[in-house]
Amino acid sequence: MPTASPSSTDPIGRYEKQPTVPLPADARVLTGATAWTRVAEAASGKAAGSTPLVVVDAYPGADLPLIAKEIADALPQWRIVDVEETAARPLAEIDAFIAENLTDDRVFGVMSHATVDAFYDDDRLAATAADVLADDRPTVLLGWGADLVARRAATPYVLVLADMARWEIQLRQRLGATNWRAENPEEDRLRKYKRGFFVEWRMADRHKRTMFDRVDFVFDANALGAAEPGARVPGMITGEAFRAAIEGAAHRPFRVVPFFDPGSWGGQWMKHKLDLDPTKPNYAWCFDCVPEENSLLLADADGAVVEVPSLDLVLTQPKALLGERTYARFGAEFPIRFDFLDTMEGGNLSLQVHPLTDYIQRTFGMHYTQDESYYLLDAGDDARVYLGFKDGIDREAMMADLRIAQTGERPFDTEKYVNTFPAKKHDHFLIPAGTVHSSGANSMVLEISATPFIFTFKLWDWGRLGLDGIPRPVHLDHGEQNLEWYRDTAWTEANLVGQVEELSNDGDVVEERTGLHELEFIEVRRHWFTDQVAHDTEGTVNVLNLVEGDEAEVVSPTGAFEPYRVNYAETFIIPAAVGPYLIRRTERSRSERFGTLKASVRGTRTGQA
CATH class of the missing domain: 2.60.120.10 (Jelly Rolls)
Structure with missing residues (x-):
């Protein structure tokens, strides 16, 4: 069989594996006792004479014992109530409720349209809320759905979202973590994923959307009990900083955090090209623009980051x-x-x-x-x-x-x-x-x-x-x-084969339509250029990859955002709100020719009927 090693003429090792999105200039990532003390102070300020209450609503998959320990170490005088233990329905009832969604298939289920309250007993929710009101100790309500209890208690509280990305959840499940309150540590990982994909994550995202506008703090639950060694210190940001960073990302180019996975058919190109772990047997997949699975790293001016699901951007700034x-x-x-x-x-x-x-x-x-x-x-x-x-x-x-x-x-x-x-x-x-x-x-x-x-x-x-x-x-x-x-x-x-159509050619820029088929809703354009090429989102999101050339930068003709550098093979997203933009070679580019592939949704550009 002929060899298929990466070409030595292509750029190697400059693919950015940890792209970041900036937090506001004055925002900082809080960690450890400092973070939870800040939360407690905010709760005392909101209490206005009543007993302080903090709600830590955790995405299913978050490690509640570790979160509870971190809170207890920082706030030893506070009572911690696990609402999943006090108010959730028994596992047998939950399994019966979702059985039709899961089916007997190893991979495929049916999408659930339930909400998180379906997993909770009304009487036990009410009893937990009454217990909070009756106790004069400052209290932390912890767990997925904790906000349900706090709203019943009808007292001021500070809301913390302990968020999780789906890729981190999958990695933990492969190491033996269970689904939410399930007793399935040894279960086939595809079945665990199915339960998350068709049921838990759908319900959790619906619940999360009710909190985005109210959340006071966002806690990086990915970093606490992370599946991979060398994880960062778990951090926290204010809700204001979170919302400002997400809104900013919706108005300038950005990349999600790619992740890589081996497979039975996997190859060696990414290992060499993208400077990945050489000890891995292969890499089959790289998901570098799948917002349901990928993350955003929100970075402060000191370089500290918190990880949030990139889906948060889709849900809050659609x-x-x-x-x-x-x-x-x-x-x-x-x-x-x-x-x-x-x-x-x-x-x-x-x-x-x-x-x-x-x-x-x-x-x-x-x-x-x-x-x-x-x-x-x-x-x-x-x-x-x-x-x-x-x-x-x-x-x-x-x-x-x-x-x-x-x-x-x-x-x-x-x-x-x-x-x-x-x-x-x-x-x-x-x-x-x-x-x-x-x-x-x-x-x-x-x-x-x-x-x-x-x-x-x-x-x-x-x-x-x-x-x-x-x-x-x-x-x-x-x-x-x-x-x-x-x-x-x-x-x-x-x-389906060889469907390239040249649309324009001025000598420096060539625009081609490469697909997709008329039955598909995605339009793909390829641009070859030597210096720069002008684009316009025309009111719809653009997804691009630099398929030729060492590096380029995305520039706003009006200076609406700082130039954004992209490297060979990187996928990047241009939000619809950006409008006109340029892609051009950088001062340090050494390539003679550049190529981008751009995908958008047909029939959604401004001015189209």
Whole structure:
């Protein structure tokens, strides 16, 4: 097999893995006893003669015993009441309540529309509130849903949001952490994730949205009991600083914090290119623009940071971030996803299909589906993409062969049924939902897609086990119902391969449309330039990646924000509120040519009908 090592001519090691968003100039990150003393002082000020009360409403996944210990060490005279222990329903009742959402499937459930009060007993909530009022000691109410108790108590209180990012929750679950109040430390991590994705996180985000405007402090629960060694000291910022930083991010370029994960098919490109941990066997994924999963690092002038979910920005500033038309279409959801799939010196991705819109709506409760595309950041000499059916195949024979393959009797002959196309650097393959596809080995893919990202129906996984030693889930029954059999060789070649259209060329700047297919809602434009290129959000969020060139900077023509530097392969977000902006080479750039890939939502730009 030809080697597929990263090209020595491309930039290495300048990819920023810990991008930050600035806090207001006068804001500081508080830590340890100083932080909780500040909270206590604020509560005493609000109490106005009554007993001080602090509410620490913690996102499910936060380590409550560690938070309680930190508070107790700082405020030894304060009583700490765990509302989850005093007022939550028994686990058996919770399990029965969410059983239909979880289903028996290992991966897929149905979206919950419940709210957090469904997990609490009304009488026990009332009793806990009465207990708070009857005790003359200063009190901390702690736990997910603690705000429910405080509102019943009808007394002034200070509200602390102990926030968590989903990636940190997943890492902890892999190490044995349970779901919220569940007794499942040894359960398959995919089932833990399913419970979070379809139930807990949906409910928690609804609850969190009721507090954003009222929260007095935000505590970084990611840093307390973090899954990875070398974690920072857990910090806290005021609610005012949090809201100001989030609002600021919605009006200038920013990046979310990327995270990387190994996989059974993972490669070596990111390890070398992005200066990652060389001791890891591989890296399969990098999620560098998935706001449901990624974080923001809010940094003060001294360099101290607190980590908050990037979803907080989507939930609190949807119109400024997304634009009014995109918000009207999707609500407070970020509809565009950029991520990396690295198979350099690795293996093929699973052969797969994504659900059609009608299917995902009626089966899983999602209102749009995962249309996507593969953009080749790099490729080995033998790189290829599996895409669409070969002409004249027998669909019943193909499904029979797939089912036999799952028994281990014989492998599936993929190339008997599925087209293969050679793939080279900067090729773009379009993959509307319902299209059979896979990225082959020795490819570095920038995947541009719609956001509902767990809805992949694997048809064949080359007989592999996952890194956990368990066969990766295959969903032939789901997959068969979503395969668009008419997408044969001729249709695929005419619609999904090589769809680059030059829109303008003035010698210095070339603008091209590279996709996506007309069935997909994402528009992708590529710009080649040597000096600078002018852009305008036109009222909708832009997501970009620097696919060629060592570094560039995003500049406001009116000076509305400081120049924002981006490095090769970094994904960055330009909120709709930014309007006009320039991307240009920096003074220290050494590249002769630059290229960006820009995605936006079709039909949402200002002036479009």
